[in-house]
Amino acid sequence: MFCNQCEQTAKGIGCTIAGVCGKNEEVADLQDLLIHALQGLSLYAREGRKLGIVDEATDLFTLEAIFSTLTNVDFDPVRFVALIERAVELREAMKARVAAKGGATDFNQAPATFIPTGLATELAAQGKALNLLERLDADVNIRSLKQTVLFGLKGIAAYADHAAILGQKDPTVPAFCYEALTMLLSSDLTLEQGVAMVMKAGETNLRAMELLDAANTGTYGHPIPTAVPLGHRKNKCILITGHDLHDLELLLKQTEGKGIDIYTHGEMLPCHGYPELKKYPHFYGHFGTAWQNQQKEFPNFPGPILFTTNCIQKPRDDYKDRVFTNGLVGWPGVKHISDKDYSAVVKMALAMPGFTDDVDNGQVLVGFARNTVLGVADKVIEAIKAKAIRHFFLVGGCDGAKPGRDYFTRFVEQVPNDCMVLTLACGKFRFFDKQLGDIGGIPRLLDVGQCNDAYSAIQIAVALAKAFDCGVNDLPLSLVLSWYEQKAVAILLTLLYLGIKDIRLGPSLPAFISPAVLEFLVTTFGIKPVDTPEADLKAILG
CATH class of the missing domain: 3.40.50.2030 (Rossmann fold)
Structure with missing residues (x-):
């Protein structure tokens, strides 16, 4: 493996044995293979757009699949097998639609004809053979620009996926994803073209953030100044961490009237300021401080923990038995909720001791x-x-x-x-x-x-x-x-x-x-x- 997409990459150069984030070589290679498969899909999706073929299901899958390769999202190899196979299925379906309209289907790039081998170990071997990042370009500066676009693309997909969950979509965002993924296949990209793509990535991300802003404020109201307790109160409890406001809303609804308080962690803290979320009386406070203290904090929380969307890092063995993941998030051996039914989380919260006293640790404003x-x-x-x-x-x-x-x-x-x-x-x-x-x-x-x-x-x-x-x-x-x-x-x-x-x-x-x-x-x-x-x-x- 070779991965240098995050700030903590080994020795400031790249992770080559295992990711500092916790992903292993198999997962890293599967993520590379998924990008490869998406490049094949992108070739036909771009051609389809020239012919007026815009398939929303394909667009949404592409955003979700790109998002799954972002740092600290999905470390489960089994789920990457399904994503890779689905990317190829959608590629072939788009190819057929393009052919039916007389469009070009004779692409000679490897992703256009890539066939997955089946098992995770075999697919990982295919991904490893790609040497994806190092083969982006022989010119170190062009390769650097291509990597910048690719990594920016992963952030764009994350925001656009969040927005789409709440109904805010713009076909220009997945259109850029297809353009960017096919650009990575170019063997004659100039510095000027590379810089232009970097700037276009910035422009597209502005639109993605605008969509997410409209989704969040349109659904939950504009945030208002709110004091959030940093202590706790005597009651059963659940901790939610991640980014997705919709997941938090569903958890609040499913715990209403059950004698369970909901605490936020990490980037969920600002959710206390949204009027349509803060109206729930059991949405109480914030537990935990900084990222680097997560492994110390979470074992001290006396209730189950729900990770949503991209999160922080792989849970430690001594508390992962009470960890649930949702959406794209996944690790081998950790319970995953795929249908937004949090009854198992609620059941565990009621069975665990929860907080047995009241503690005032002050408050913060959001x-x-x-x-x-x-x-x-x-x-x-x-x-x-x-x-x-x-x-x-x-x-x-x-x-x-x-x-x-x-x-x-x-x-x-x-x-x-x-x-x-x-x-x-x-x-x-x-x-x-x-x-x-x-x-x-x-x-x-x-x-x-x-x-x-x-x-x-x-x-x-x-x-x-x-x-x-x-x-x-x-x-x-x-x-x-x-x-x-x-x-x-x-x-x-x-x-x-x-x-x-x-x-x-x-x-x-x-x-x-x-x-x-x-x-x-x-x-x-x-x-x-x-x-x-x-x-x-x-x-x-x-």
């Missing part, structure tokens, strides 16, 4: 998405003009266990009192409970939401720029971002597509970025690796 922030835009603008607010820092992104992430905690702790901190995604757990006070009644630490709520942060920045009649890059705003996996890659590409400059990125730069591509990003967009909090604050504020 719900500062664009609707809330722009609702007090006049106060913000006036505070900027009066120099009560000197600067805004967006400090957010992914969390992870790799050393160096304490940078973000120390950075926020040293942000001057006349500056605001906006945050989003699970990177906020490095500092989300810091008491930073307020400026004119506006909290200095504003939780914008999940990683996809980068869309909200963008809308806030655009609105402020309009109010001051300037560009976003002219605002007193600096982005200090952490990254771990491919949704963060997709968001970064969106920011670059929008022309946002001088982003600080850490704790380390992507291993798949070649020196020449990095030089292009530095020269064109001013991307900088994080230094020390002291040095970066001095450089930004003077």
Whole structure:
């Protein structure tokens, strides 16, 4: 295997024996083979679109299948066998429809005629033989650009899949997926074309995040400022972690009136701010802090744990007997729920002790998405003009266990009192409970939401720029971002597509970025690796 798609890749180069994330070589090879199979499907799907053939079922499958290869989603080889076989079935069905309309079907690329061998071990051998990433291109810079598109594509698919679950779809998103997957097969891609595809990935991800924003707010209302307890109360309990609001809603409905409290973990924290979710009285609090503490936290939770969509990492043996997975998430030997019926989770929660006392560990505020922030835009603008607010820092992104992430905690702790901190995604757990006070009644630490709520942060920045009649890059705003996996890659590409400059990125730069591509990003967009909090604050504020 060779995998360098996440920030924690071995030695900053690539995982070659087993993934730092926990996936083994078999799963890695099956994921590569699934991408290969999807490339074959994409060849015919693109041709079909030229003939007016747009099949929504195929589009939705493609998004889900790409999403399944994102870091920390699915480690179950059996499920990848089914996805690979389905990709080939859909490829052949699309090929037949294209042929019936007189379209081209004589593609000579290997994915167009790939036949799966059947068993997981045999399919894994096929995937291993592909040497997928290293064979993308002989030119290291073209290969770097292709990898950037591929990894960004995985983030795009994740957001589009979430949005589709709540009914928000746009055929241009899967259309780009097909285009990008076939582009990876090109043997004569130029640097200019590669850069253009990277920018188009950013543009497409903006649309995917817009769809998800519309899905979440259209279904559950715009988030409002909400205090979330960090302690617990005496009662039975279930912990839910992941990203999918629909899964949380179903769990809340299925536990209503049963004497069970629901606690969030990770990126589920912002869900407490949605009116249609917070209306449930048993939706109580948040359990757990940062990503790297998951293995310590979860054994201490006295109830079952439900992982939804992409999550954090493979559960430890001493608590995986009370772990349930849902949707795409899967690990061998862990109970998986495929029909959204959480009765087994409820039954276990009632059988387990739950919390036997009340503990007050304080609270945190969530719900500062664009609707809330722009609702007090006049106060913000006036505070900027009066120099009560000197600067805004967006400090957010992914969390992870790799050393160096304490940078973000120390950075926020040293942000001057006349500056605001906006945050989003699970990177906020490095500092989300810091008491930073307020400026004119506006909290200095504003939780914008999940990683996809980068869309909200963008809308806030655009609105402020309009109010001051300037560009976003002219605002007193600096982005200090952490990254771990491919949704963060997709968001970064969106920011670059929008022309946002001088982003600080850490704790380390992507291993798949070649020196020449990095030089292009530095020269064109001013991307900088994080230094020390002291040095970066001095450089930004003077």
